[in-house]
Amino acid sequence: MTAARMRYAMVIAAAGIALLFAPAGAFGQEQECPVPERFYAFEPPLTKTAKALAGGREVVIAVLGGASTVGLAAGGPNLAWPARMSSVLAGKFPSARTKVVNLAVARQTAKAAAERFSRDVFPLKPTLVIWETGTMEAVRGTDVDEFRETVQAGINELHTARTEMVLMNMQFSRETDAMIQFGPYLIAMRELADANDVPLFRRHGIMRYWAENDFLDLRSREAEKRRQLAAKLYDCIGHAMADFVTRGVAAAKAASSPGSDR
């Protein structure tokens, strides 16, 4: 079958590209769910996080988000992507002490999350805040301009508190894409990230890429199988996010010492 062969060729090509860009396997995603280079390229560096990691003190990463960050579908927070990211990061930076705090609440709006910055987030003294958002707004059809203003205000607040951040957009699913209009909210988040020089983890695009290339088919009728699929998905996202952060840190190091090799 040409289609099967083509898909096979694409997998090989993707793996080839992943290898090409992975210096000594440092960033190599476990082949199960590779992330193409275009999702990492051109993202701004994580300067403060790089410094904190090198500094030796405890580095707190706070995560805000919705149900998919809580990890409900997989069965619990220890299988959620922040927990998975945490263990991968611990392996990547063995000399640093990282602590990931998952503050996600299912069905929380961007506005409700932003209101928690001063109350729940800043007391933790985080070096990095990962903000997963946009889902509730797309589901409810919140005014895109209002969403943009809310997130911009949140970015400003984090900026004032001198906390570094990463934005993360929505999940992709074949079932809902024709029902829920994600487009305008995805564009708004991309523009926000771009205009504020904030790294954007494009989960929607990455998950779409996985679905497109048959790395991860999340459809199943059995409840237990679905739970396992969710756990696998969150593991993949956790890995990808850990790579994303590692890349941001590496880029910051490269920028601070222009003479040295990356």
Next chain:
Amino acid sequence: MSIASSPSAMERDLRIDFFRGLALFCIFIDHLPNNFVAEFTLQSVMFSDAAEVFILISGLTAGLVYGLAMERQGFVIAGVRVYHRVWQLYVAHVFLFMMFIAMVAYTAGALNNSLYAEEFGAANFLDEPGVAVAKALTLQFQPAFMHILPLYIVLLAVLPFVMAGFRSWPRVILFVSFVLWLAVQLDKRIALSVYPGPDGVWPFNPFAWQALFFLGVWLGWRGTAGQVSWLGRRWLFCLALGLSLAGLMIRLNWTLHDFYDPIPVLVSGKLLWMFLSKTDLGLLRFANVLAVALIVARLIHPQARFLVSRVARPFVICGRNSLHIFCLGILLSVLGHLVLNEFFGGIPMQFAVSAAGVAIMISVAALMEWFAAAQGTSRGSALGAPTAGRGVRG
């Protein structure tokens, strides 16, 4: 607009049909998910997109047709004709909603049995079908892609009164319309809420978009009859040209930056966001569509040779049957969603789905034209907003 010199305003203005057809194609293409082809529609060369073009042209057409009807047949007959049209649009809206419900019912099982159930569950309207259906009938429930018709319906519903106002105090009406638009820009709370709340609003705020529509109505009614002299002023043309060029440069720069990040952004979007609201028809969107319309009206003759050529024909016939082709485009974009998300296939597939959709739209329009001709009347094509020529005959 500045077609006072044309032999008679009664002749069909092909520009209206052509650009409405273009807008219909763009609306369809822009609605496909993650579509590469959408980088080449109207929105990549101006701040406005096909929605503004569609509403402005709808206003112009309504002004042409019902303005004439009001002068010849009186307020009551013209009013009844408007409400007949409103009824057609409403039926179309309900029809589209029916299709949407069918799709939701079909996919709901899959959604509830997915790991997204918790996150996207709030989008499952079948939880309370009674409320959802009733709210759709009152235009308060506007599922994905079903936003323009409700706007068009409410605008047409108040049209007879606005036109009666135009007849007596045109300046006052235009001023009030503009002030209402301005008020929305200053206070976002001037909006209509939608189901399922609590914080949803009409994706096209009627209090803002009315300004574009009614300006179109007035220009369609008075401007075409050569009664708006300042439309022909040279400084206005230069202003429009400058604005359009600025819009083109900035928007194109953003598109290129999206393609390849290292291409620097000339004007940061952050500075312009407040003027680019689609919901509230931000200043730049409003101004850009007017500027481009003025340039088009000045440079292209209503019966320009290009507009009767074979190349323009697909656009013209789709624009002429706009309501049907619009609804068809919405259905096709939903189907296109399903196809693209099931089979993916990258850019070639996106091109294929876009091209297939446009081809179906053209075929159906051609069929309608043929049927109308076969019936020996112009009734068939009157399904779009009636046009000037027909308005006179009818």
